[in-house]
Amino acid sequence: MSRRDVLGRGVATETDLVDFVRQHIRSVWALELLLKLREDPARCWSPAELVQELRASQMLVGDNLGRLERSGLIVPEDQGCFRYAPASPILQKLCDDLEAAYRERPVSVINMIARPAGSLQSLADAFKIRGDGK
Secondary structure, eight states, X not given: OOHHHHHHHTOOXXXXXXXXXXXHOOSHHHHHHHHHHHHOTTOOBOHHHHXXXXXXXXXXXXXXXXXXHHTTSEEEOTXXXXXXXXXXXXXXXXXXXXXXXXXXXXXXXXXXXXXXXXXXXXXXXXXXXXXXXO
């Protein structure tokens, strides 16, 4: 499947998911922040609420909010709070897939975030859906 097909049809492959994480999710903190915002897309979270909820520093939350906003995954509201709102259907699909992968295979996702970018194939292999019941 070509990159154009992926973007045009909203279909994501395992490699797309790995690329997405590599480009937009630089730490487990960023992943946890994204997933917290994703839990209730209608809710607008203040940075202070996210600091308390995630037990993180203001700097960490602020840096990751900025990165997620620049990535088109969240939007700021007038009240100084942030809401989950992917800028495109493919970003929504990738976030859905990432949440499912993290729920089913958290260690694989954490390893994907932590590993150098050179091991994309082995990481993509970790996300393939296995039909053998393993």
